[in-house]
Amino acid sequence: SRGGGIVDIISLALRIALLETSRPALDGPLILDEPAKHVSQDYSHNVAEFLKLVVNTFERQVIMVTHNSYLADSGDKAFEVKIESGVTQVIPR
Numbered sequence: 001s002r003g004g005g006i007v008d009i010i011s012l013a014l015r016i017a018l019l020e021t022s023r024p025a026l027d028g029p030l031i032l033d034e035p036a037k038h039v040s041q042d043y044s045h046n047v048a049e050f051l052k053l054v055v056n057t058f059e060r061q062v063i064m065v066t067h068n069s070y071l072a073d074s075g076d077k078a079f080e081v082k083i084e085s086g087v088t089q090v091i092p093r
Contacts, residue, residue, distance in 0.1 A: 004038025009047070012036070020058055029061040030054070036068060048074035 012035050019026055036047045048071055051062055064071065072078045078093040 005036070005040060005043065008036050008038050009050075012047075012050075016054055016058075019060075029063045032062060032064040032066075034066055035064060036066070036071060039068075041068075041070065044068055044070040045074075047071060 012032070016030065019030065035051075036044065039047055051064075051071075052074070054060065055062055062075070064075070066072055072080075072093060080091045080093050082089045082091065
């Protein structure tokens with residue numbers, strides 16, 4: 001079923017619409033935590049293209065936490081965070 005993925009996309013679009021139309025304007029980055037967690041891998045490229053369109057249209061930085069490799073690699077900069085032996089490592093992708 002694609003129900004969860006559709007909810008993720010509608011939720012993401014509504015958040016962006018509210019952010020961009022709020023008055024007074026809200027500056028700063030758009031921070032997303034697993035914005036497409038229920039979107040299948042087949043549609044991840046669509047989410048990535050949508051986020052790029054948001055960045056280019058509204059000139060707003062996106063900071064995203066995701067387990068989706070495609071989305072992670074679609075950004076201009078991506079980092080992987082790992083914990084090894086109790087020590088957090090931040091590795092550029």
